[in-house]
Amino acid sequence: MQALYGQLVVGLINGSFYALLSLGLAVIFGMLNIINFAHGAFYMMGAFAAYFLLNWAGLGYWWALLLAPLMVGAVGVLVERTMLQWLTGLDHLYGLLLTFGLALVIQGVFQNEFGSSGLPYAIPAELRGAQNLGFMFLPNYRAWVIVFSLVVCLATWFVIERTKLGAYLRAATERPELVRAFGIDVPRMITLTYGFGVALAALAGVLAAPINQVRPLMGADFIIVVFAVVVIGGMGSIMGSIVTGFALGLIEGLTKYFYPEASSTVVFVIMAIVLLVKPNGLFGRTA
Amino acid sequence: MQSRTITALLAAVAATALTVGSATAQDNKTVRIGNLSDQSGLYADLGGPGSTLAAQMAIEDSGLVAKGWKIDVIAGDHQNKPDVGTNIARQWYDVDKVDVIVDTPNSGVALAVNQVTREKNKAFLNSGAATSDLSGKACSPNTVHWTYDTWMLAHGTGEAVVKSGGDSWFFLTADYAFGHALERDTTEVVKANKGTVTGAVRHPLNTADFSSFLLQAQSSKAKIIGLANAGGDTTNSIKQASEFGIVAGGQKLAALLLFLPDVHALGLQVAQGLTFTETFYWDMNDQTRAFSKRFSERMKNKMMPSMVHAGVYSAVLHYLKAMEALGGNPGDGAKVVAKMKEMPTDDALFGKGTIRADGRKIHPAYLFEVKKPAESKGPWDYYKLVATIPADKAFRPAAEGGCSLVK
Numbered sequence: 001m002q003a004l005y006g007q008l009v010v011g012l013i014n015g016s017f018y019a020l021l022s023l024g025l026a027v028i029f030g031m032l033n034i035i036n037f038a039h040g041a042f043y044m045m046g047a048f049a050a051y052f053l054l055n056w057a058g059l060g061y062w063w064a065l066l067l068a069p070l071m072v073g074a075v076g077v078l079v080e081r082t083m084l085q086w087l088t089g090l091d092h093l094y095g096l097l098l099t100f101g102l103a104l105v106i107q108g109v110f111q112n113e114f115g116s117s118g119l120p121y122a123i124p125a126e127l128r129g130a131q132n133l134g135f136m137f138l139p140n141y142r143a144w145v146i147v148f149s150l151v152v153c154l155a156t157w158f159v160i161e162r163t164k165l166g167a168y169l170r171a172a173t174e175r176p177e178l179v180r181a182f183g184i185d186v187p188r189m190i191t192l193t194y195g196f197g198v199a200l201a202a203l204a205g206v207l208a209a210p211i212n213q214v215r216p217l218m219g220a221d222f223i224i225v226v227f228a229v230v231v232i233g234g235m236g237s238i239m240g241s242i243v244t245g246f247a248l249g250l251i252e253g254l255t256k257y258f259y260p261e262a263s264s265t266v267v268f269v270i271m272a273i274v275l276l277v278k279p280n281g282l283f284g285r286t287a
Numbered sequence: 288m289q290s291r292t293i294t295a296l297l298a299a300v301a302a303t304a305l306t307v308g309s310a311t312a313q314d315n316k317t318v319r320i321g322n323l324s325d326q327s328g329l330y331a332d333l334g335g336p337g338s339t340l341a342a343q344m345a346i347e348d349s350g351l352v353a354k355g356w357k358i359d360v361i362a363g364d365h366q367n368k369p370d371v372g373t374n375i376a377r378q379w380y381d382v383d384k385v386d387v388i389v390d391t392p393n394s395g396v397a398l399a400v401n402q403v404t405r406e407k408n409k410a411f412l413n414s415g416a417a418t419s420d421l422s423g424k425a426c427s428p429n430t431v432h433w434t435y436d437t438w439m440l441a442h443g444t445g446e447a448v449v450k451s452g453g454d455s456w457f458f459l460t461a462d463y464a465f466g467h468a469l470e471r472d473t474t475e476v477v478k479a480n481k482g483t484v485t486g487a488v489r490h491p492l493n494t495a496d497f498s499s500f501l502l503q504a505q506s507s508k509a510k511i512i513g514l515a516n517a518g519g520d521t522t523n524s525i526k527q528a529s530e531f532g533i534v535a536g537g538q539k540l541a542a543l544l545l546f547l548p549d550v551h552a553l554g555l556q557v558a559q560g561l562t563f564t565e566t567f568y569w570d571m572n573d574q575t576r577a578f579s580k581r582f583s584e585r586m587k588n589k590m591m592p593s594m595v596h597a598g599v600y601s602a603v604l605h606y607l608k609a610m611e612a613l614g615g616n617p618g619d620g621a622k623v624v625a626k627m628k629e630m631p632t633d634d635a636l637f638g639k640g641t642i643r644a645d646g647r648k649i650h651p652a653y654l655f656e657v658k659k660p661a662e663s664k665g666p667w668d669y670y671k672l673v674a675t676i677p678a679d680k681a682f683r684p685a686a687e688g689g690c691s692l693v694k
Binding site: 117 | 327328329331332333335462488489490491493494495496498499500502503505506518519522523526527530531532536548549551552553554556557587588590
């Protein structure tokens with residue numbers, strides 16, 4: 001039973017990453033109608049940005065937490081301005097193919113430069129050590145990941161669903177011409193939204209850097225699962241992606257305890273079932 | 288008009304046939320080597336592009352090109368999928384005129400390529416895969432298993448750990464042919480030395496998060512957590528084990544298979560004190576240092592060679608020596624491999640050695656320990672030698688492997 005509690009906590013940690021990443025995807029899909037396959041590559045770039053900041057500029061983890069999302073977000077803005085904006089109004093497939101190709105290029109470049117085993121990134125001194133919870137040994141850093149990502153997720157949800165800015169955003173996706181008629185610069189808003197979604201991915205990358213190796217393929221391995229999370233939660237639903245992210249982390253944790261061999265497939269089994277029963281996802285609005 | 292064209296065509300065909308015929312009458316001195324490896328995934332740094340370079344260097348050092356031979360290397364990415372690896376191997380043998388496949392980490396893929404190579408009567412020089420079945424149950428007259436295997440790892444590392452008091456084990460095993468073979472071989476060693484195995488958890492290949500598995504290992508209360516995995520899986524397990532306080536809690540990790548790029552990726556702070564078995568380290572003697580320097584200067588990220596790279600170099604060099612002794616004609620793979628077994632091996636990296644009837648290349652193995660950060664003089668200065676396991680003790684006795692080629 002003790003081991004089970006441990007697995008549940010570990011599931012929550014993984015869930016935090018699923019939630020952060022699927023949240024970024026949901027924001028981008030909800031606002032831009034783009035299926036952002038480059039999300040995993042931006043997540044990886046976030047981790048690399050943290051590594052560069054530390055080793056080239058001497059800036060530690062806390063600075064990276066702030067700067068890496070800004071840097072990678074800026075790359076996202078550039079991508080949106082130079083490439084994605086021309087795809088507005090076209091079929092989803094175009095955005096998907098473009099971002100998928102982009103992801104392959106980015107990963108290829110990093111792999112060429114840094115190899116595939118990855119680079120080490122240490123846990124910041126303030127968060128080293130661990131708490132003995134009785135049933136498990138919880139590293140402080142992991143606890144921090146859960147709390148921090150939960151705060152970020154809820155703040156994002158609040159901004160988009162409960163503030164005036166969020167209302168503009170949602171309105172701009174539904175009826176861009178009308179919102180523009182009110183004097184709001186819709187294209188700029190969309191660009192910044194994409195940048196924000198990308199920055200969320202980079203933030204998750206910084207959080208992951210001390211846990212996993214900083215590897216060029218860290219995103220590619222992860223993103224497929226995250227897409228499954230988004231599909232289960234319902235494309236574009238903000239709360240849906242947060243709740244599903246954490247829930248699937250938990251379910252995966254339980255699978256690792258009861259039948260570890262299936263732990264890499266369980267998410268997809270759930271996805272198949274959800275698609276059969278509720279094709280729009282658990283939290284999706286009916287089209 | 289039409290009949291004249293046809294006559295001309297026929298004449299042309301006949302002439303071509305004649306020239307082809309006369310070409311085969313001479314010795315065929317064209318050799319094509321295929322480096323079938325994981326070029327982009329978790330094993331790419333220990334094999335991958337470095338193995339292509341190693342093969343290239345072996346061609347240059349063989350001196351055959353200067354004697355008019357045409358030898359080249361092509362590379363393919365099996366993506367750690369046996370079906371992809373099999374397809375590439377078939378295409379290479381059938382269409383692209385590849386005579387010999389080298390490297391091929393990932394035991395699952397290696398066993399599949401082993402089969403295809405035998406079917407097509409080509410040659411397979413494996414350096415990267417671990418399963419001892421390649422020179423055991425699955426042995427083939429077309430395959431040489433060069434660098435290391437699970438039996439060697441189990442006996443080298445496993446025995447040393449058990450004898451130093453680590454008598455209860457829990458395994459963290461990569462869930463495919465390699466992990467299973469390594470767990471099996473190590474379990475035998477542990478039991479033979481009166482130790483116990485309390486359990487095992489099998490994780491999917493290429494896992495990013497090991498925390499659940501580590502928690503299970505922790506609650507097993509075994510003294511030793513044996514890592515029967517490789518590459519990125521091993522580095523992630525070690526890194527996360529230190530995070531979850533496993534070593535601080537009194538349990539020890541036994542990394543059964545660790546390569547130099549893994550230690551580099553982990554950093555000495557995390558990796559220090561790990562003991563493991565390898566058959567090559569760049570900083571062993573003047574010859575290995577000279578080779579490694581040449582190698583790293585030509586590598587994109589300036590890395591030092593892993594034992595897999597060294598094995599590819601050594602295997603290709605010996606293959607070309609056998610080729611030269613035969614005077615050419617790489618087409619009959621079994622014949623070339625038989626010649627390789629007949630000739631003693633000798634090169635700068637592994638010294639003098641032999642290839643046994645079952646395809647097992649024999650050379651010494653070394654028990655290394657990772658240095659403390661203070662002991663290291665700089666990048667890549669990572670290992671200190673703990674013990675040398677002599678060649679006749681390093682590998683499984685031929686009679687015990689169950690290979691049909693051993694009489």
